[in-house]
Structures are given as structure tokens and as C-alpha cells.
Amino acid sequence: MKNLFTKTVILFFIFFSCKSQNKKIKSVVINCNKSIEIYSDSIGKHVKQIIDKNAQKTLKDPLINSLSIGLYVNNVSYTFHYGELTKGKGDTPTNKTIYEIASVTKTFTGTLASKAVLEGKLNLEDDIQRYLPQTYPNLEYKGDPIKIKHLLTHTSGLPGGYEEMNEISSNLSEIEFNNTYLKLENKQTKEKFFKDLSKINLTEKPGNTFNYSNFGSNLMGYILEKVYQKPFQQLIISKIIEKQHMYDTHFHTPRDKRNRLANGYLLGKPRPETNLAKTLWGAEGALKSTTTDMLKYIRYQFKNDAIVKESHKKLYEIDTDYWIGYYWWNIKNQNHDVHYRHDGGISRAKNVLVIYPEKKIGISIFTNESAISVNQELSNLVYNIYNELK
Secondary structure, three states, X not given: OOOHHHOOOEOOOEEEEEEEXXXXXXXXXXXXXXXXXXXXXHHHHHHHHXXXXXXXXXXXXXXXXXXXXXXXXXOEEEEEEEEOOOOOOOOOOOOOOEEEOHHHHXXXXXXXXXXXXXXXXXXXXXEHHHHOOOOOOOOEEOOEEXXXXXXXXXXXXXXXXXXXXXXXXXXXXXXXXXXXXXXXXXXXXXXXXXXXXXXXXXXXXXXXXXXXXXXXXXXXXXXXXXXXXXXXXXXXXHHHHOOOOOOOOEOOOOHHHHHHEOOEEEOOEEEOOOOHHHHOXXXXXXXXXXXXXXXXXXXXXXXXXXXXXXXXXXXXXXXXXXXXXOOOOOEEEEOOEEEEEEEXXXXXXXXXXXXXXXXXXXXXXXEOEEOHHHHHHHHHHHHHHHHHHO
């Protein structure tokens, strides 16, 4: 495959469209650089065949009515769009469709943290209380404090959600659970956040156990805000997003772009836009973006950049060949094939972002449908595409 991608560069767009299972399919080959480049018509078609075949298989799931796929291979970026955002409307997503990227936002938070570490504003071994507005004697276990590295690797011992959210009955249906969760989420405030922080009781030494924590991710957002003395969301925009020319990536979608924000569903039922960017810092999952912008972010992950390299460092080992970096929570070495992954999921959308540094392949996939079963479908789609491309 590598030899194929060294062929002569041809400058042009390729647009494809077809129909399958009554779901409209469109795909577009683009490049994130100023010029539009692909490496040959035959290779473009070969890539399209791989993506189309696997996408069509995924679209057989009755819950998944649309897909947007971004593919980065050897410095070339491709986007493909399938299905319809609104069932029966024929509104196929495009490069301008804006999705909520949910927890993939954490990788941006981790990138900013890696920058702060390199600049000497943070130290991975620092006790987090050094940066908090008051003393929290509860944030240590038998003299062992929560450190910065524990927040970045979800090993702090902090709860997964916020106080009341941890008490939601697991007997609720998926829709009932999400309705309850969304109501509680909308009631969060920064004042309440710190009150809840003072009530937490650590049950073991920080750094021992992985426990995915949105609470801890927002605390990291607060700490970054303190060390830079600027609002967290402004920092992410100015120090990462604008530098990568990701002009369609926002915490708060501008009014003139709101018509491009994808509608969302949970088990086929319409769901409202989340308020994560308004309640707390939004460090856990408040960003919104397009497939094109996510390809720019993928390209950034392949740069010979000190901040990126730091953010990819292995900070915690969950198991043999399975590590966590700066919020890259799924670093795996399967058959000597290392990849970095993060998933995003809210009650109206799902997405997966995977980086294969050695093969120079990156994949971003969005759908505007949320359900537990959709997670596995998108995961299968990512790995099927990669296994054929590599």
C-alpha cells in the first residue's frame, strides 16, 4: 500500500454518489492542505470501494441512518458521507455538517495539559491541591494525594459523574436514564461543582485503578484555566483549534452556523442539543466539529511536534499492551500495531477517533444516533476499514 501512495500527484476533486439499501450515499475526496491532492484516480477509487463496502454494511443497522467518515492516509485526507440526517428527508450530511464530538474533547484537554507541562506550568507529579481555590483534605488517601497525572489518566479515584448522577437507578430504560441524566447535567454549576468536590471520599490510593471520570476531566479544565489565567474554552480555541485552522470547531456554535448542526437521536427518538459548554468548563465533552476539521486534527497528531509527542506518552498501564496517555485512554499495541483511540458519546450522537502513527492512518467516524449498540457498530467499522487499508 505504501508504494502505491508514492505515485504521481494529481490535482482534482472526486465526487461519488450511489444508492444502497434505499439510503443515499455520497463521498468526497478532499485534502486539508491549501491544495487539493490525491495520489491517483485508481487509488482514490480503491479507497472508496473499501469505505463504501464497510459503510454499507454498517448502514444495515436500522438505528444508524447516517455516517460521516474522515480518512487520513499518508498525508491525504478523504471524506465520505452516507445516508440522511433526518429519516425520509434525504438530507445527506456533508463536509459542513457540525456534530457534537462529546468525549473526544478530552484529547484537546489533554493536548493543552501536555503544552502546560512542557512550559513548566504543570508537573505530572504535582498534588492537584496546589491549584485549587481552597484546601480539600478529602482529596488524599492515607497521605497519598491526587496528582495531575491521575486526572489525565482517570485514576484519581474521583467519581465518574456528578453527585446526583451516580445515584440514578440502573433499572431505568436507556431513554429514561438519559432523560434523567440530561436534567441533572443541566443543573450543574461551577459553585455546585466545588461543593461536590468537598464531599468526595477516596476509597483507595490514587493511581491504582482506572475509573473513567467526567468529573475529573472538568477539574483538569479548571486547573488549566488557573495556570494560564485565561478561560479554559478560550485556551482550547486559541492554542489548539485556531492554530490548526479548524474554523468550524466550537464550544458554542455561532448563530450563522447553527443550521449546520446535525440533529440527533437516541434509539430513533429526537434529542436536544447538550449544554455542556454552558454549565461547567466543557473539558469533558463540549466541543462541536466537522469531519473536515477532525481530519485537520488528525493531521496534527502526525506532526513532529513536541506537544503532540508529550500528549501521546504512556502515563498509566491498564494491562499488558494497553495504556493511557494524556486522555488518550485507549492506547493499544495489537500485534505490534500501536494505535491511539478515543470515543465520543452523548445522548444524540456517537463518534470514534483512531490514530495509527506507524501506518500514517487516521480515521474519524460520526453518526447522529446514540444507543449502546451503536458503540460496537462504529468500533467494528473503524477496525474493518483499517485492516483493509493497512
